[in-house]
Structure formats: structure tokens, C-alpha cells
Amino acid sequence: MTKLTELGTRLSKWAKKEKGAREYRSNVLNSRMISLSSKEISDEVLAEMTEIRLKIWASYRQKNNRIKGLENEAGRWVNEATEISTIATDYFKNMFSKSVVSSSDDLLSTIRPCITKEFNENLRKEFQAAEF
Numbered sequence: 001m002t003k004l005t006e007l008g009t010r011l012s013k014w015a016k017k018e019k020g021a022r023e024y025r026s027n028v029l030n031s032r033m034i035s036l037s038s039k040e041i042s043d044e045v046l047a048e049m050t051e052i053r054l055k056i057w058a059s060y061r062q063k064n065n066r067i068k069g070l071e072n073e074a075g076r077w078v079n080e081a082t083e084i085s086t087i088a089t090d091y092f093k094n095m096f097s098k099s100v101v102s103s104s105d106d107l108l109s110t111i112r113p114c115i116t117k118e119f120n121e122n123l124r125k126e127f128q129a130a131e132f
Contacts, residue, residue, distance in 0.1 A: 004089065026059060029059075036048055
């Protein structure tokens, strides 16, 4: 099994486990909210209800923060999980594979020097214990 396949398998197992845990937390929060709504209103009850609402809102946002599609190299929008996975995998393979690195002269020419000659000479001097 390749490392990438193994990673995919482990991520799938993790996702299933997380989904179950998320549903459980959601049920607990909803049950607690129902319990609190039957109590007499107080500052403590309102504070806990607010905290629960924030947690429910955050869970909802997390659920919706998903990649629903990507544009492939041909410029076509794809939304199938396997195609999205292929696009992402290829992107990172290309990003981290060895390739010819172009000269950094163009980049370096855009950086304005800020160390004076005098300061640079001081930096290049031999270490002197007497300086401390």
C-alpha cells in the first residue's frame, strides 16, 4: 500500500469517527438547550444558553466549511469527491516535486538593502569577548 493510499484510508476512518462524535455532541447540546428552556430564566441559564448557541453555530459553520468543488487544469468545474481528490493530490505532488529552480536574481533585485557598509563591516568582524 502506498503512503498516499494509506493516508487516504486513515483519513476516511478519522472522518467517519469525527462525524459520529459531532452528531453526538450536537444531540447533547440540543438536549441541554431543551432542558434549559424549561427552567426559570436567570443570568446563569441565559449565559449557558448563549454558550450552547455559540457552540451550535460553530458546529454548523464547521459543517459548511467544505470544499464543494475545484477547477481542473482544463478549466472545468468538478464536484465529485474522487475528482477533487485527484486535483488536490496532483497539485501537491507538482508543488513538492523536484524541478528546475529559476534564478532568484529577479526576486533579490526587488529587495532594498537596509544594512549600511559600515554596519556590515562591524557584523563581519571577529568576535571580541571584551565587547561584553
